[in-house]
Amino acid sequence: MIVLKFGGTSVANAHNISKAIDIVTQKSKENKLAVVVSAFSGVTDLLILAGKTAAAKDRNYKEIINQIDKKHKEAIDELIPLSEQSDIINTINSDINLLKTLLDGCYLLGELSSRTADMIAGFGELLSSQIIALALKQKVSNTGFKDSREVIKTNSNFGKASVDFTTTNQLIADYFKNNTHQVVLFPGFIASSPDGNTTTLGRGGSDYTAAILAAAVKASVLEIWTDVNGMFTANPKIVKQARPIETISYQEAMELSHFGAKVLYPPTIQPVLKDRIPIFIKNTFEPEAFGTLISDHPAEGSNPIKGITHIDHIALLTLEGSGMIGVAGSSKRLFEVLSNENINVIFITQASSEHSICIGILTADADKAKIAIDKTFETEITQNRVDPCIVEKDLCIVALVGESMKNHQGISGKMFSTLGKNNVNIRAIAQGASERNISVVINEKDVKKALNTLHERFFEDNTKQLNLFVIGVGNVGEKFIAQIQQQKKFLKEHLKINLRVIALANSRKMVFDEDGIALNDWKDKIDQGEKANVTDFIKRVIALNLRNSIFVDITANYNIANIYDQFLSQNVAVVTCNKIACSSEYSHYKNLKNLSRKYNAPFLFETNVGAGLPIIDTLKHLIASGDKINRINAVLSGSLNFIFNNFSETYSFHDVVKEAGVQGFTEPDPKIDLSGVDVARKILILIRESGYEMEMEDIINNSFLPKECMETTNNKDFFESLIKHADHFDSLLAEAKSKNSRLKFVASFENGKASVGLQFIPADSPFYNLEGKDNIVQFYTDRYVEQPLLIKGAGAGAAVTASGIFADVIRIGNV
Known part of the structure; x- marks a missing residue:
């Protein structure tokens, strides 16, 4: 048996659902299938919003219900023949009425319990799966539907319940022992508690549902169908050069998913790991693409790094003081108080002196965590033996992941030096004994630069992308741009340098393009650009925060020469033929040189003397x-x-x-x-x-x-x-x-x-x-x-x- 799971984007609308049905239809010709589907794209968010809105005594929850109802009725109209719509419409109406009743209760009481929240959130999968099952039946007549709540049992920890695998595996095995359907469709995400109440498996829990089913039936393969060609070497929305990973180990996939690779829900791998059931991540919209195979024996490559990933919205909590040195139980007390507050610790590092412990948690939990920690260590804080908990926000974690990193020297050094050269400050470092993961905490504003810089270093054959911001496109500037056009291909092939012009400006107009300005018609682009403004130009360069940024001044303008410090202090290199800055007051010249060294931003002005002569x-x-x-x-x-x-x-x-x-x-x-x-x-x-x-x-x-x-x-x-x-x-x-x-x-x-x-x-x-x-x-x-x-x-x-x-x-x- 094969288990397939289709995510929210794969079932976002009738067009996408039809593509998913075609995949299932083709695979059902040779295999029995269990198919798990998510809610229609965006529906779970609407359901959660409806619950919060109703509990806030805001009648707009009714409009949200209408949106959800309309979305599903439109899918029925497009997917199901008119002659067969009656029963499914009645079923959907019944479910929507139950949803209304629950939300009406929240409105009247002015509260939303975790149990009710689970039940409300679970309607997305329940509605979508019943519609998709009937639509699939038009193509595969021997299609059945099974409510996951009947076979997946959990505890009563509403919001993110834990699965009772002993009971669940038995129920699933019993069901499939007597199953005669070629395809059985299950709603993802939802399960039920011992007393029959709806529970959920956490956001992304449909992956987990599929993995639970695959493990219980000893499936030959688990296929996760999504909207990308597998797991990528980095987030392709942030790193344009990211590429799919063809093969990866279970452990590597778990590390990547834990650290933010959203294509796979982190707990998914655990159920199938014991029986070594391979997982394929495939693209619903490019089914012929290979995707990513997660298995016990991935193909080995020359690169020890499999991927670079990150977690946003991290806060760093530091507890330090002389009162912790040599005192047994300090760490236990710290983690115990966080556990009691149901706060998940994502990152841990501790100095060997035992003087401090540093942990990373989600920013949303930071204030609650500080209050609880300071209360627990109140006595030590009063006696000045421990400092009050220090909280730093607006951070993120960036991690290198690779099973083979432990066999290669210098990975950490390359990572840190690469970030350092781009002025990305590392706030904390953690590396497990397995050396499968190296994690650093950095400022959230630097994450794009960090990911692109690291990807360039470890995955792009050391090709360095230089991002140019050019002011001055007169006689010399025009020749400079022509030289870039002429040499661009040569530089990339022979020197591993990829030149991109991100901005061009003259005294009248300026134009920006984060993906690089096409230089074949740059004159037209600058003529059509926005009004030139030096202050706005500086702000845009700094806000983009691109790696290897270079400001190029091809003017003889006094005002332009006076803005170099603003670039250098932001790790933006400066290249200039403008002699004014370096021949200004000695203190100004010296300051620019010092800023260049301090922020590791080259300041080059060879053309100040002798044009092109060295x-x-x-x-x-x-x-x-x-x-x-x-x-x-x-x-x-x-x-x-x-x-x-x-x-x-x-x-x-x-x-x-x-x-x-x-x-x-x-x-x-x-x-x-x-x-x-x-x-x-x-x-x-x-x-x-x-x-x-x-x-x-x-x-x-x-x-x-x-x-x-x-x-x-x-x-x-x-x-x-x-x-x-x-x-x-x-x-x-x-x-x-x-x-x-x-x-x-x-x-x-x-x-x-x-x-x-x-x-x-x-x-x-x-x-x-x-x-x-x-x-x-x-x-x-x-x-x-x-x-x-x-x-x-x-x-x-x-x-x-x-x-x-x-x-x-x-x-x-x-x-």
């Missing part, structure tokens, strides 16, 4: 290896180098500056480049990264611009001033030629002093032949004394700047 990265390696920077000479402005390399008697200074802007070599405000401010920022950043403390005003800026040019307030006036002072620039060029030199804007640092300014570079200088928009940097160090370490290459342009930003993003992916 200048800052090289500098960091020198310092990290113990070298010391003593002197820096550099041409750090690709735009100024381009301008002075192209400025000639036939190509005016005004025209070449214009062309530099068109090429994307200058800032939007070209005066920032020509005034020397941009170069000063760059040398300041190199000085600070070398380990020296310096402010912007400490750098001597020998500007070559006339005063009138410097005092302009907009680009139009600035360019007009360049024309007006053409003779000044021409004279600089003539002087350089007379000295057989070339004009270069040079930045220098030595002996704690720094300066920037235009210099006449002689022919024997390595700076003389610097062409186009190239940059060059010379580092004189303790190791590079006579011959400096030299870095040279293209130091401006949208494409190379975008590539530098892209490289910083990849650096984070490789951490």
